[in-house]
Amino acid sequence: MEQKNRSVAQQEARIRRGFQFSLLALLIMVGIGGFVYWLGKGEPTAEQSRQFPEAIIAPTTAQQPPGSPPVIRFTDITRQAGIDFVHFNGATGQRLLPETMGSGGLFFDYNRDGDQDIFLINFNHWPDNPRSPEPTSRLYQNDGQGHFTDVSRLAGLDLTTHGMGAAAGDYNGDGWPDLYLYTLYENHLLENRQGRFVDVTRQAGVGGSPREWSSGATFFDYDQDGDLDLLVTNYVHWSPSIDLEIDFRLSGLGRAYGAPTHFEGVRNRLYRNDGDGHFIEVSKAAGLQVNNDQGAPVGKALGLSLIDYNLDGDLDIFIANDTARNFLFNNLGHGKFEETGIYDGIAYSSSGKSTGAMGIDTAWIYNNDDVAVAIGNFANEMTSFYVSPGGHPPFTDEAVISGIGPESRLALTFGMLFFDVDLDGRLDILQANGHLEPEINKVQSSQHFAQRPQLFWNSGQTDTKPFIRIENAGDLDTPLVGRASAYADIDNDGDLDVLITQNGRAAKLFRNDQQTGHHWLRIQLKDKAGNPDAIGARIELTVNGQTQRRQVTPNRGYLSQVELIQTFGLGEQERVDSLKIFWPDGSVQTVPVEKVDRTIIVHHKAAQ
Numbered sequence: 001m002e003q004k005n006r007s008v009a010q011q012e013a014r015i016r017r018g019f020q021f022s023l024l025a026l027l028i029m030v031g032i033g034g035f036v037y038w039l040g041k042g043e044p045t046a047e048q049s050r051q052f053p054e055a056i057i058a059p060t061t062a063q064q065p066p067g068s069p070p071v072i073r074f075t076d077i078t079r080q081a082g083i084d085f086v087h088f089n090g091a092t093g094q095r096l097l098p099e100t101m102g103s104g105g106l107f108f109d110y111n112r113d114g115d116q117d118i119f120l121i122n123f124n125h126w127p128d129n130p131r132s133p134e135p136t137s138r139l140y141q142n143d144g145q146g147h148f149t150d151v152s153r154l155a156g157l158d159l160t161t162h163g164m165g166a167a168a169g170d171y172n173g174d175g176w177p178d179l180y181l182y183t184l185y186e187n188h189l190l191e192n193r194q195g196r197f198v199d200v201t202r203q204a205g206v207g208g209s210p211r212e213w214s215s216g217a218t219f220f221d222y223d224q225d226g227d228l229d230l231l232v233t234n235y236v237h238w239s240p241s242i243d244l245e246i247d248f249r250l251s252g253l254g255r256a257y258g259a260p261t262h263f264e265g266v267r268n269r270l271y272r273n274d275g276d277g278h279f280i281e282v283s284k285a286a287g288l289q290v291n292n293d294q295g296a297p298v299g300k301a302l303g304l305s306l307i308d309y310n311l312d313g314d315l316d317i318f319i320a321n322d323t324a325r326n327f328l329f330n331n332l333g334h335g336k337f338e339e340t341g342i343y344d345g346i347a348y349s350s351s352g353k354s355t356g357a358m359g360i361d362t363a364w365i366y367n368n369d370d371v372a373v374a375i376g377n378f379a380n381e382m383t384s385f386y387v388s389p390g391g392h393p394p395f396t397d398e399a400v401i402s403g404i405g406p407e408s409r410l411a412l413t414f415g416m417l418f419f420d421v422d423l424d425g426r427l428d429i430l431q432a433n434g435h436l437e438p439e440i441n442k443v444q445s446s447q448h449f450a451q452r453p454q455l456f457w458n459s460g461q462t463d464t465k466p467f468i469r470i471e472n473a474g475d476l477d478t479p480l481v482g483r484a485s486a487y488a489d490i491d492n493d494g495d496l497d498v499l500i501t502q503n504g505r506a507a508k509l510f511r512n513d514q515q516t517g518h519h520w521l522r523i524q525l526k527d528k529a530g531n532p533d534a535i536g537a538r539i540e541l542t543v544n545g546q547t548q549r550r551q552v553t554p555n556r557g558y559l560s561q562v563e564l565i566q567t568f569g570l571g572e573q574e575r576v577d578s579l580k581i582f583w584p585d586g587s588v589q590t591v592p593v594e595k596v597d598r599t600i601i602v603h604h605k606a607a608q
Helices: 002-039 241-245
Strands: 073-074 105-108 117-120 138-142 148-152 163-167 178-183 189-193 196-199 213-218 231-236 269-273 279-281 301-307 315-321 327-333 335-341 360-363 371-375 386-390 413-419 428-433 454-458 467-469 481-490 497-504 508-512 521-528 538-544 546-551 566-571 578-582 588-590 598-603
Touching: 105 163, 105 481, 105 497, 163 497, 178 213, 189 538, 213 301, 231 301, 269 598, 315 360, 386 497, 428 481, 521 538, 546 566
Parallel strands: 163 213, 301 360, 360 413, 413 481, 521 598
Antiparallel strands: 073 508, 105 117, 117 138, 138 148, 163 178, 178 189, 189 196, 213 231, 231 269, 269 279, 301 315, 315 327, 327 335, 360 371, 371 386, 413 428, 428 454, 454 467, 481 497, 497 508, 521 566, 538 546, 538 578, 578 588
C-alpha cells in the first residue's frame, strides 16, 4: 500500500510539474518569438534534406531540486591502461554517410577469468581505394586491475571489416561468449572456442545481405525455448552512387554529411536459434516487419534496447529510428510481437515529428514501476525522455520537466546510457556527443565537431526537475567526437567506468574516481546451459524499503554493449532487505545477502 500511495503521489506531482513547465514554455516561446522578430536574420540552413537551424537555448528556471550533485571525477586512463585503438572512418573527401557513424565498443569476459575485457571494431578503406596496412579490430584483455593487453591476433580478432558494432552472447550454450559483428556489408558470427574465435557465419546462416547496412544486434531468447536467438537491426539502403546522387549540401560548405532522409529504410532481421548451431530468419512470422502503404520498410534503426516494460515475463523491443518513427514491439509471447509505438506514445516527438534518433536506453528510472525510454537525437533536437507511469502506456515525453531537455538541445547525441555513477541507488544518464560534419562551426557558431559528453545526476526529487547536469566531471568534460559508450567495473572497485569511442579518433577509457563512500552490491547470474548468462532475467533488490529493478540486457545505447554483471548502489545503507531473481524461465529465487561491497554470483535453483 505504501508503494502504491508513493506511486500515486509521484503521478500527481508529475501532472503539477507538467502544467508548471507548459506555462513556463509558453512564456519562453513568446519571449523568444519577439526576440527572433527583432533580430531579423538567422544562420544559413541546409540546401536540402536535413536543416541545421541555430538552436535557441531555453533559459533555466530558478526552481532546482533540493541538494546538489556529489563531486564526480572521471580520469582519462586510456594510454596508461594500454588502450591504443584509433578508429579509421575511410574518409577521402567524398562525404559518404558511413564515414560519420563511428564504431562500436563492448565489454565482455571473453576468457572467463572474471574480468571485463574490451572489444573495439574498426572500419576499412573503401573497396575502390584499397590501401595497406588495413585497419583491424582489437581485443584487449583485462588483468583485473584496469590494465589491458592487446590479444587480437592471439584470439583471432585482428579482422578487417567495414564494421559498425558487435554483440556478445553464448549462442551455443558452451559457457564461452561468442561474437556477432554487424557491418556495412555482410555480418559475421564468431564462435568462441576457449578464447579463440572462429568464423561460423555460413553454417549458422546469419550473414544477412551485403546490401543491408546493419546498425545493431542483440542475443536474447525471444520465444523462451531456452536458447539465445539473434535480433539484427538495419539502417538504410545505401551505396556510394545513391549517396552521391542525393548530394546533400550545406550553404557555405558545399557537399556535406547529412541525415538519411532521402535514403530508403531496410527491414530488421530476427534469427531463431534451432539449438544445433543453425538459425532461421523469422522476422515476418514474428511480426517485426513494419512497412508503409506501398509495402516499403519504414524503419531506419540506429538504437536498440530490450526491457520487459509491462512485467509480463517477455522481453519487449524498443528501436530508435533515424528520421523515421520509433518502434515499440510488445512481446505477446509464443514468438509473436505487435508494433505499438504510435499508440503507446514513443513513435514521435512531443510536436508529432520524427527525430534524428540514435542511441537509446530503457530503465525503471525512479525505483518504482515507471519505465523511462531515453533517446539521443540530432543537434537542436533535445533528448527524448519518454516515461510510462507504472509501466502502463501511453508514454509521455518528459524531457523538459525532467531537466534533461534544455541542457541537451545543442548536442548531437549518439551514446545513451542509464547507470548509477555515484552508487546512491538512483540511475543517472550519460550522453556521448559529437557532430557529423567536421566543418560545422563555419556555418553554425553554436555547433562544434567535438562536443563534451553530458552526465546528468538523478537527484531523486520527483516533485521537481529530477536530473541535474554535472558540470565538472574531470576528464569526462573533454570535447569528443563521441559515438558509442559502454560501462563496466574494470578495476573491481565497485563503481562503473566508461568507454567512449570516437569517429576517426582514438577510443577513450575513463576511470570513475568518485569518492562518495557509498556502498554497493554487484550481482552476476549463472543460468542453465542454453542461456548461461541469464540474458533476460530481472533482478529486484530492496534496500531501506525501496526497490531497485534491473534487466539483464547488455546491448544498449549506440553500437555498444555493457557488462552483464548488474551494479546496485546502496548509498549509505549497509544492509539489503531482500534480493529476488526472476529467471528467464519464469521461476523466482530469493537470495540472502549477508555482506555488501562485493560481487556475488547467483546460480539458478529450483523455483520457489
